[in-house]
Amino acid sequence: MSDAELTVTVTGPVATVVIHNPARRNAMTPAMWRRLPVLLDGLEADPAVRVLVLTGAGGTFCAGADLGDLDELLAAGDGSIAVAAEERLAAFGRPTVAAIEGACVGGGCQLAVACDLRLAAVDARFGVPPARLGLVYPVPTTRRLAGLVGPSAAKHLLFTGDLVDADRALRIGLVDEVLPAAALADRVAALTATIAERSRLTVTAAKEIVDGRVDADRIAWWHAQVRDSGEAREGVAAANERRPPRFDWSPPAPR
Template identity: 45%
Template sequence: MAAGLEFARDGEVGRLTFARPEKKNAITYDMWSAIPEVVAQVEADPALKVLVLTGAGDDFSAGADISEFGSLRSTAEGAAAYDKAVVGAVSALEAMRKPSVAMIRGNCIGGGCEISVACDFRFTAPEARFGITPAKLGIVYDFLSTRQLMSLIGPAHARYFLLSGQLIDASRAREIGLVNDVFGALEDDVAAFVATLCSRSQASIRGMNRIIGKILAGQAESDAEIDAIRSAAIHGEDYAEGVAAFLERRPPRFTYR
C-alpha cells in the first residue's frame, strides 16, 4: 500500500482512507497509482460488497499534491505520465461493479472531488466544500473526468466548476446533484446506507451497475453482454430467493457473491 493510503475490511465493507491529514489528504502520484490495485482487490474479494472512500481527520482531500508538480509535471512527458496515473485511478473506480461510496468531510477539492465524482455515491457532512480548480493551475481537465462531471451535474454546472474554479458548500452541492445527500451524522447515516446495499441482491447491483456504466460511456442500445447479464440474473439463485421471499412476506436471504 502506498504511503498516505490505508485500507481496512469491516465485514462486507472495504474502506480506503486518504491518510495525510497534516496535508489535508493531498493525493500523491504514488497514491493515484495505487488506487487501481485496491479496486481490483475489492472486486476480487467475495467477502466484500461495497467500497467506502474517505479521508482521515477533517478533510476528504484537498486535491493532488501540488508540491510534486515541479518534479513530476515539469516536462510534457512527466505530465503525461502523471495524468496516466490519475486517469487509471478514475477509470478503475468508474469500472467497478461493486458499489463505491465517497464519505466526505471538509475539503473535497481538485483531485479529491475528481475521485468522489468517479464513485457511485457521494454523501457529505454539512461543513464540506467542493471545487475543481484546473483553471487556477493552467491545466486542462482530462476527457474522462470531464465526461463524468457533465454526466453527473450537466454542462452548465460543469462549466461553472471547471472555468471558474470557485468553491461551493454542501448545500449547493446537493442542489446541483453533485452529492446524493447531506448528513448530520455522517458515519452513522453512511453506515446505514451501506448496510442497505449489502442487503440487496449483489447479482442485481453489479449487473445494473455495469449497464449504467455502459450507458454513461455513450452506449445507446443493448448488446450481447447486457443480454447475458440479464439472462444470468433471471436464472440465478437470487431471483428465485427474491420472489420466494416476497410471496412469503419475509426478508430475502441472497447468496450471490
C-alpha cells in the first residue's frame, strides 16, 4: 500500500472507501482528490452496491487537504479538484455514510458534509479552518454546510475556525449520532445493513427529493416507477404477512 491513497472494499451491498495517508493524518493529496470521483463512478455503476461508507484509516477521518501549490489553489477558486470531488460525492446515487473518528477538519469536514449521514466516535473533532488561512471557503461547500447546520452555526464554524467536539457537532446537526469509538464500526454496519434492506426505489427517490434535484417531470417519473415496479404492493403484502419484503427494483442507467 502506498503512503497516500484511497482504498475500496465491497462487502455484500456495502462499499467502503478508506482515506489512507498516515504521515499526514489522512490529509487528502491532489492525487486522492482526483481519484475519488473515478472510484465513485465505478461504484455507482455496480448494481450490487446499495450503500457507501467513507471513513479514514487508523482512527482518524481526515485532517484536511494538502494545499500543495498555493498559486494553483488560488487560481482554481470554486473550480478546485476538492470541490469537484465533493460535488461528485454529494451526487452519488446511493446513500452515503461518513464514519468519523479523530480529526475531521477542512477537506475532511468538506467530505463528511457531502455525505448523507454522519456517525461519529466520541473522540471526533470537527473544524472549518479557512479563516485561519485567509482563504474563502468554496460557495457550494459553504451552502452545503449552512444547509446542514443552519446559518448561525455555519458562521460560527467559519468565522472562528475553531475545533468543536462530537457532542457540540451533534447538537448543531453536524453529525447524526455519537458513539463510543469501540461501538462505531458495529453501528455503521447495522445502519448500512438496514438501509440496504429497504426499498431502493424509496431510498433513491428520497435522496433526490431531499437534495432538491428533482423537477416536475422527475417526480412524475418516480411515481410511475412506484406504479409499474410492484414495490409498493410487495411492501404492503409483506407487512400484512409479517415477513421481510422482497424488494427487487434496480435503478436504470444514469440519466
